[in-house]
Structure formats: C-alpha cells, structure tokens
Amino acid sequence: MLYREAGDFKTSYGKDSQTFPLKFDRWAYWLLLVVAFGVVPFFINDYWLNAVLLPFLIYAIAALGLNILSGYAGQISLGSGGFMAVGAYSCYKLMTSFPDVSIFFHVIISGLITAMVGLAFGLPSMRIKGFYLAVATLAAQFFLVWLFNKVPWFFNYSASGQISAPERTVLGYAVTGPLATAPAKYLFCLVFVLLLAWMARNLTRGSFGRKWMAIRDMDIAAEIIGVNPLSAKLSAFGISSFYIGISGALIFAVFLGAVDVNDTFSIQKSFLILFIVIIGGLGSILGSFIGAAFLVLMPVLLKNIMVGQLGWPSDLAAHFEFIIVGALIIVTLIIEPHGMAQVWRLTKQKLRLWPFPH
Amino acid sequence: MNQMNAESYVTADGRTIGGVVMEMKNITLRFGGVTAIEDISFDIREGEIRAIIGPNGAGKSSMLNVISGFYVPQEGEVWFHGAPRPKMRPYKVAKQGIARTFQNIALFEGMSVLDNVMTGRLTHMKSGMLSQAMWWGKAQREEFENRAQVEKVIDFLEIQAIRKTPVGRLPYGLKKRVELARALAAEPKLLLLDEPMAGMNVEEKEDMSRFILDVNDEFGTTICLIEHDMGVVMDLSDRVVVMDYGKKIGDGTPNDVRNNQAVIDAYLGVSHD
C-alpha cells in the first residue's frame, strides 16, 4: 500500500515535473544517497570498491554522456573510446603542467576540452545521418588514438609511451597516485556522478531535452517547427563529449592510475559504452546506471564462478563473456528495445496497480 | 469582389479581415525535370481562413512546404509582412511566427503528448544550457511559464486526459489533434494546416472544424489550409485557391470557385454530353 500515487496530488508545475513523482521513490532516493556516502565507503572492502564500484561509477558517467547523444538526440557514436582518451590525456597534461590547481578542476577542464573536440567531430552530423554518421565517428576513434600514440608531447616524451597519474589530494586525502585509498577514490568519483546525473536529468527534462528528442524522432519536422538542427545536434555532441571526457579523465587518474592508449581506449571501449547504454536503456538516465552496473558486474561474476569455482582457464571465461554480452544485446533488442530501464518502469507500473491489475 | 481589394473588411459573420500578410509571387518549383508548382501567385490576408484545394498531386503540399521554407522555389518570391523574405532555413521561418501541421502526422513518437506540445514553445524558450543544467531560477521560471501557456492550449483542444500518454499509443484522430496543439502552442501569426481532416469520420471532422474556427475567431490567427472535403472547405474558408497539375486554375470566395468552369472540369472531368 506504500507504493501509490493516490492522495499524492500535484498542485504546481514544479511538483509535476519532479524527478521522482512518488513519495516512496523520493524516500528511497535519499536513503540511497545516505548509504552511498555514509555507509559504502566505510564498510565495503577495497576489492569491491576498486574492482566493481569504481568502474561502475566511471562507466555510468560515460554512459550518461553517450545516452544524451544516442538515446536522446538519436546520433549514434562509435567514438566514445577516442573521446575518453582526449579526457585522459587532457587531464594528464593539466595535472603535470599545473600541479598547484586542484584535481577537481583538472577533471572538469578535461571534460571541457573533450567537449571542444567533440564539437569538431560533431560538425559532419550537419550533413550526414544514421549509419553514415556512426561510421564517421570511427574516424574520431582511430584518429585520436593514433594521435596520442604518435605525438610525444601528449605523453611528456616518456619512454614507454604510457601516461601515469602523479599524486594529487582533495581536502588532504590522496585521490590519485599509489597512496590513494579506495574509499577516497570512490567518494571523489561519486561526487562527479551525482553532479553529472543531476545535470543530465535537468537538461533532458527541459527545452534542450525536447530539442534533442525532436531531432531524434523526426528531424525534418523538428526543423520545421523551429528547432535549429545545427545547435541541437552540436549541443548534444558537446555535452555528451563533456561527460565522456570526464569519465576518461577519471579512468586514467583515479581508476587505473596509468594507461596505454591502445589498450584502454580502443574501439572495444566504445562498444562497451554503447552496450551499457543499449542494455540499460536508450534515452534513460536510470538505464545508464543499470547498464553500467550490469556490464561491470557480469565479467566479475563470470570470472568468480568459472575460474574461481570451476577452475576453468581464464580465457574460457573471456570467451563466455563475449558470448553472453552479444546474446544479451540481441535479446534485449528483441524483447525490450528500451532496455532494462523500461522493464523496471513497467514493473513499477504494475506495482502501482497491484493487487488490482484492472 | 470589390471588398476584396479594400485594405480591410468585415465578413458576414462579423470577423475583421485585415491587409495582406503573405504573398506568393510567381512561384515555380521543380524537382529535377518535374515541375511541381508552375508560376503561382496568391495572397493571404490577416485573420482570414485561406484554403488551397486541388486533386492529388496538384502541388498543394509542395506549396505549404515553400511557405514553411522547406522547399526553395527556383523562381518567384515569398513576401511576408510587405517585404520579400530572403532564403532562410525552416526553423527561422518558424521563429517568424509560422507554424504548421503535416499531412502524414509528424509527431515525435518517443515523447509524451505534453512534451510534444511543449516542443511547440521551443521558439519562445531562450534560457541557456548552463542555466538549464542547474535548473536555476531563470530556466525553471521559463519552463513553468511556457507550461502554463501549453496547458491553455491543452484545455482549448480538450486533450487534458492524455497529457502524459506517449504519443505512439494514441489513435489517429487524437494524434491529429495533438499535432494541432503543438502548432497552436507556438502562438503563430500564420497557421498552416495540411489536410487536417484527412482520414477522419464525420464526428471527428466536425470537432476539428470547430477547433479551426475557434482558433481563428478567438486568437485571430490567420490560417491557410489544404483540404479535400469540399463541404468543409466551402463552410470554413473565406477564400479558396484551386490548383491542378501545379497550376492555379481558380481563386476567390467559395461561391466564385464553385461556379468556376475550370474547377468543375478539374474535379468532375470534362463532360461530353
């Protein structure tokens, strides 16, 4: 009987457009925040924080970004890996060039730089659509990775060609470098996730969101009723790259500490982010989180079961991971093209009516 | 016919028709070798309901597309508010106060009715990205002001009950109405309706006719519509343009057009007895 909207009347437009229209959901949300900030970092062991929660948070940011571009604005991109690399290398250059500035700003400025690069690669979207655009974003992927590989300035002429994050602190706690503790890293990323998810929600429920969805659903009609396609598409590219850039910066500086552009930001990463968005739900903020949680957890579980429990060699687990991810994508698209977020939404609707479904 | 040359006049039912707001001057539109519109001129006066009729393939929809700036004619000029309109992208035309509906409903299927109608307000919403991302005072206020305006339109067209329904689930007749709502939400000076009653039953047609008349009457919106149903056209419109094979074959009040031999021939075929 808790999960009801009866008696929960909206008396203003503000109330009507809030994120969680039901009181129950609002309480659940605040509770989740308290747990995420107050309980998780102190009671979860470092392995889970480092191997599961950290990548979950960071991939969720990237997925939010790609979801804005693909789910809301309808522009498919296969270049996420390349844009993450831009974020990572920007962050590296900023960290080493301005060691006195807070890492917090480094990460945000990395996002802004990536947004600029994203705008440049978004320009062709004026002329080309659909698959053609998807393939065109591959140009960004391969060119950017090549660039970071070949121009020594980007990796400060290090012999290995890798970049590694120096130690930086926030409020006295190290969040990057070898001394950073798992809870500090986790909280640092959590702040970004929260901020960015909240911004994404605001953008997508306002006039920008409507512009994007209008372009996605029917671009010609959108233009005729007054949407400037140039500004709508470019703003989606810019915002999306901003998110993806931040996630790239966090992957490098906080999660991995050192990256090689070929391994970390390859085309596989682009696909991973795309899969998170598809499985989680195109055009859904919540979906970005569900998808990220799923695709981060699944390999860990598979490995634990197959390698840990059954004692199989780890390459077998890797093959199964491919098979399962691929099959899941297909099954998701067949059963529910809007992903797990839609399944969740439908379940909630049923729950509202329960136990009287008619 | 005398009254039509005057600056403004009052119709039999008491509406004031003003001067010319839009004038098409010798429009010719070609696609490759096909001439869709050939040397057509006509004007639209402020506050009137102007109809364009003609058999299938006469070039009516192309004409609306020229007015909304989607097609650029090879020859001729579009005059708006007494000056030739420079070549401009459709979204700029929309910003000048021209809204429209489409022959094959062009709603945004992935969005709710409310969001669809809200897209009609996009030309009026100007708050920046940062302000929206933060949901600051300005963006929030703008959102709610426009929401209030949209609610008026929703009330007016009696679609309150389906506000939050995804558009994809609506039946055809309601979709047409939502599309009209989206166009009205823009508070247009000139409203273009491309076959607003196509595929409707008699009841739905009556509803739609009533809405069109009310829009014209209450908001003083100038309307230019394409319609196949002769009865509806004759009842609704102040003046009618008749097109056939891309040419204009008649122009005048419904009565003038009804008695025009070229029009009768085009619609009924030339009689041989």
Next chain:
Amino acid sequence: MPDQLLFAIEVALNGLMTGVLYALVALGFVLIFKASGVFNYAQGVMALFAAMTLVGIQKGQVPFAHLINSIFGTDIHHFGWHVPSIIAIILTAGVMVLFAWIVERYILKHLVNQPEIILFMATIGLTYFMEGFGDLMWGADLKRLDVGLPQGINDMIDITTAEWFGYGFFIDNLDIVATIIAAILVAGLILFSQYTKQGRAMRAVADDHQAALSVGISLRFIWVLVWSLAGFVALVAGMMWGAKSGVQFSLSLIALKALPVLMLGGFTSIPGAIVGGLIIGVGEKLFEFSIGPLIGGATENWFAYVLALLFLVFRPQGLFGEKIIERV
C-alpha cells in the same frame, strides 16, 4: 623513370590488391543491406568464423575441445584426420548456410519492422557473440590457413618489370589469385541476380518488402539466401586474408575497414563497393608511403575513415548514390 615514382606505382599496385579484399567484405555488406535493410556489422566476424571453421575442418580439430577438456579434464584436440581442402571448403559453405538460417530464425524474424539502427546494433551484438563462440569452438590461437593457393613473389612480373624499368616489382601471387577469384565471384553474383528466379526475387525484396510479399515472394527464404550468399563472400574473403596473414582475431577488423569503403561507394551499390574498396586500398597505401614517414607512420589506422568522412561532408550520398529528395 625516377625510383620514387616506381616505388609509388608498386605501392599503388599492392594497395589495389588490398583494396580487392576490402571490396569483398564490403560486397557482403551490400548484399545484405540491399535485401533486408540490415547493416550487417557482423560481416567481418563472419569472415573470421568462416576461416576458423575452414581451418578447423581441414585439420580435423575437435570443436569446443578447450571447453570439453576443462569440464571433463580430458585432453583431446584433433580427430587425427585431414580433410582435403575442397571438401573442407564445401563443408564450411554448408556451415555458413546453417549460420544464415539460424540468424534468420532466431534474430531477424523477431526484429522485423524495427528501425534500421536497432537492427544495426543487433548485428554488433551478433559480432560479439560470434567472436566468443568462434573462439570457444575452435580456440583463439593464431592459425595458418593453407588451401593450396599459390603464394610468394610473382617471378614473371618481377623479371619483366626489371627488364623494362630496371626495378622488379614485388607482387604476391596470392594477391593476383585473390583478384581473379573476387572478379569471378562478383560476375557470378551479378549473373545470379540478373538471370535467375531467386535473383529476381532478391532484387524485388531489395526494392520493396511489402510489394515483394504481396506478389508471393517469401521474405524469409530470401533473407536466408542473401545471408548465405554473404556467408560465401565472407568465406572467400576469410580464405584470402587468412592465407595472407593467418587466421586470428584481427581478421574480423577488416570489417571495420569495409565501413568507410561503403561510405564512399554507397550502401546499395555493388560497383560502388568495388570502386570504393580499390580507392581506399590504394589511397591508404599511397598516403602511408608519401605522408606517413613525416607524421610518424601507421596512418592506415585512420586514413580510410577520415577520407570517407571528408568525402561525405561534401557529397553525402556517396559516389554512386542518387541525390536524396526529402519529403514531409
């Protein structure tokens, strides 16, 4: 003739041969896209899977050996026989038909009427599935593929050019054979689609699904047919590429190279796929030869995409596409 020019010509000729392979993969894309509107990202992995299956059958590998060994603690690898190349090829072709049938039965059938972009993403899923499945079935190690195609420098060209220009061109026999086989394949496909009943039905489906259905063409049969054809094309491409540089994961990446080819040539044009493939093959080799050393090399990684991107910005319909008239 100056040496630089001679080198450039040799590079261009070799690029032409690479281009043939790109064109072959692109051809598979075009076939499927025309008949079902599916942009089949899995074309590359189909080539990989076909090549793996071919090697596996030829060498008498036990399918899923790795998995079986892990579960039962056994140590089996090979049946101990060798299958002649020609029979192995025929069997592999049969596997590809089976694959086409499964794809139609379990994926396409359920995704009819979905937007093209959903279908595209489904084929990306299929790609992942096939990569994992192929590795699980035949093992992920690098395999040598030998079906008896001639390989090595073509002495005749080497000697002749040496006589003419004083510099012998290095052209691999395998490339020449690949070009000839590709030409035969394309000619065969064109004859098939022009002069047979199934070919005509295929073209009808390509033109308009609904209309084709209404005159009694079975969509499902046509889809199995085109996916099978695309499977054969993938088999040929996989054979060529595998003979050249071994059968391994990187083979599936030629699919990625076929994408810019399609952007140049248009998704629906067979001549476009071929011309596009040749342009990209020659273009990337010449670019690497002339500009590559100045900017650090390895430009083949991105040249094709950037070229296609720039090209499309100025001509969105591709080389052979028609100008699109948009309507509302």
